[in-house]
Amino acid sequence: MDEVIVVKNLTKRFGGFTAVDDISFEVRKGEIFGFLGANGAGKTTAMRMLCGLSRPTSGDALVAGFDIRTESEKIKANIGYMSQKFSLYEDLKVWENIKLFAGIYGMKKKEIAFKTDILLKELGFVSEKDTFVKALPLGWKQKLAFSVAIFHQPKVVFLDEPTGGVDPITRRLFWEMIYQAVERGITVFVTTHYMDEAEYCDRVSIMVDGRIDALDTPKRLKEKFKANSIDEVFYQLARKAERKAD
Amino acid sequence: MKQLLSFTKKEFLHIFRDTWTMMIILVLPVVMMLLFGYAVTTEIKNTNIGVLDLSKDELSIKIIDRIDKSEYFSLKKNYSSFKEVESSFRRSEVGVVIVFDENFSENLLHLNNAEIQVIADASDPNSAKTLVNYVSNIIAQSLKDLNKAPQSNYQITPELKLLYNPLMKSSYNFVPGVMGFIIILVCAMMTSISIVREKERGTMELLLASPTKPIVIIISKVAPYFFISIINIITIFFVSYFIMGVPINGNILWISLLCLIYIFVSLSLGILISTIANTQLIALVVSAILLLMPSMLLSGMLFSVESMPVVLRGIAQIMPAKWFISAIRKLIIMGVDLKYVLKELGVLVFMGVVFLTISIKKFKKRLE
Known part of the structure; x- marks a missing residue:
């Protein structure tokens, strides 16, 4: 199976408001898929449906081979998720957070202990094992949150604006971590506000008013829109938007 | 699990x-x-009490003694005039003052009508009311026990019985x-x-x-x-x-x-x-x-x-x-x-x- 995510005519309405309007796309195994769009374009809603957090009004999608309508529990066991807000438990220690989330995903105690040591070495966090998460700098927290999200080796990891509010150097390091995750066979589905980050993606989609208006590799998108950067492509498309950002 | x-x-x-x-x-x-x-707490314990006993006879002394011995009150002041009573209240020395008439027991025995005045500081109305109730209960009880209660046939002495929480x-x-x-x-x-x-x-x-x-x-x-x-x-x-x-x-x-x-x-x-x-x-x-x-x-x-x-x-x-x-x-x-x-x-x-x-x-x- 080459496609990890297959989306067909996915739609979500809240009353009279169509947040996600008939979108279709595929995400291939092992790619970094950038999911771009202005605030209020429907990115988060679409992502929540793919994570099994929200039911679609119509349309279908398969994530990691499971139907988002009927097999959301199986999907949840096979994905990783990192939300917009930094979200580990601040009053738990570094290792306690790792252990808790690894346990949620059904990992065995021995495996957790073994992998925790490796992870802490990789991150250079060995001396911080017993530190409370609230005492870590934001950049470190973000790195830890990402590591926790992929700790159980999910098929896909969904990252919802993972680098919001992080300094450029940490962002750079963060993207290096994303590449490492891909090398380990994890597919990455990422939303972002930073257009320069879009250039790091294998393919990007740009959402405007709930629809996907463009989807291709960054290079081909630039050619198609005769633009120098994804930033320009984005502005050309976003200008057409009728919906107000929230 | x-x-x-x-x-x-x-x-x-x-x-x-x-x-x-x-x-x-x-x-x-x-x-x-x-x-x-x-x-x-809304209960009363060891409230300071003052007495202005104008009669100073056996009966009044007995009643005062009884009030003093109860766990609710302790006798703090003995006054000789009303003036002292007022200044004592002002200084918050006492919560209640009991005043016995002149010739208290004589009047009670012969006229069947004697007066005891109970004065309380009502700036805190709730506790004043409770204090007055307590004092009157003790007085009524003492009169009854001393067998000096008014002899009138029409006299009805209310008897309170507090169920489940007798000590309030x-x-x-x-x-x-x-x-x-x-x-x-x-x-x-x-x-x-x-x-x-x-x-x-x-x-x-x-x-x-x-x-x-x-x-x-x-x-x-x-x-x-x-x-x-x-x-x-x-x-x-x-x-x-x-x-x-x-x-x-x-x-x-x-x-x-x-x-x-x-x-x-x-x-x-x-x-x-x-x-x-x-x-x-x-x-x-x-x-x-x-x-x-x-x-x-x-x-x-x-x-x-x-x-x-x-x-x-x-x-x-x-x-x-x-x-x-x-x-x-x-x-x-x-x-x-x-x-x-x-x-x-x-x-x-x-x-x-x-x-x-x-x-x-x-x-x-x-x-x-």
Whole structure:
């Protein structure tokens, strides 16, 4: 199976408001898929449906081979998720957070202990094992949150604006971590506000008013829109938007 | 099951690592008990009393002696004129002054009409009223015992008999009240805040996106507060029984059953609040204003519900604390059988089921 995510005519309405309007796309195994769009374009809603957090009004999608309508529990066991807000438990220690989330995903105690040591070495966090998460700098927290999200080796990891509010150097390091995750066979589905980050993606989609208006590799998108950067492509498309950002 | 255990452990860690939470749930109950027991007391003990005895005969001296010997009063001042009485009140030396007429016993014996004046400082009307009542009771009792009561055939001496709480100890009243209050505080307020905190910090979304079942999240959230409430109840009983001397007359089994049902109602209220509120502040305000304050004021803990205006009486009926306090009072102090509190139990169970049903529905809806 080459496609990890297959989306067909996915739609979500809240009353009279169509947040996600008939979108279709595929995400291939092992790619970094950038999911771009202005605030209020429907990115988060679409992502929540793919994570099994929200039911679609119509349309279908398969994530990691499971139907988002009927097999959301199986999907949840096979994905990783990192939300917009930094979200580990601040009053738990570094290792306690790792252990808790690894346990949620059904990992065995021995495996957790073994992998925790490796992870802490990789991150250079060995001396911080017993530190409370609230005492870590934001950049470190973000790195830890990402590591926790992929700790159980999910098929896909969904990252919802993972680098919001992080300094450029940490962002750079963060993207290096994303590449490492891909090398380990994890597919990455990422939303972002930073257009320069879009250039790091294998393919990007740009959402405007709930629809996907463009989807291709960054290079081909630039050619198609005769633009120098994804930033320009984005502005050309976003200008057409009728919906107000929230 | 393993998941549930590790989640519950995590919840306990959240509680143990937060000093304020620990203070509120473990220290507050004891502080409240002691506060109500020794500071906010409505009972009378060793009130200073002054006497202006213009007759100075055998009978008046005997009565004064009796009042002085009672545990409620102690004789502080003997005056010789009314002027002294007034300045003594001003200096707050005494709470009550008793004035015996000149020729007090003569008048009583021969004219069948003697006057004793009881003067109290009514700037605090409630305690003044209680003081005057106490004094008059003692005087009436002494006259009767000394066989010098007015001999008139038409004289009716009211005799008060206070059931269940003959000494009018206020601890009998506040112990059930403090329990009602603390359980609401711990179960409803702390639980709702702890659930909403996860929403606010974004960790709830992470949990919902994981294979954890929502029911596991809720049970693990609720479990620590359930245990803490039981500890609180035991602490309160311990303090009230061994330190305040409040008897436990009823069946321990029924009392425990009642407490468990009340904890269940409070926990479901907490979950309900957490499904409505999106920030910790709102959860706090909602539980404080809609639950804590009314539980304190309308539950019959401080003021009798029967003497409230109709509207407040109506509001009191929907306060779980009111029903709990009423039932627990009957069980521990009156020592009645379970069948006399079936109504209260029924209402509480009904409330718990309603709250839980609504919150489960709301919780599911939120996931949509």
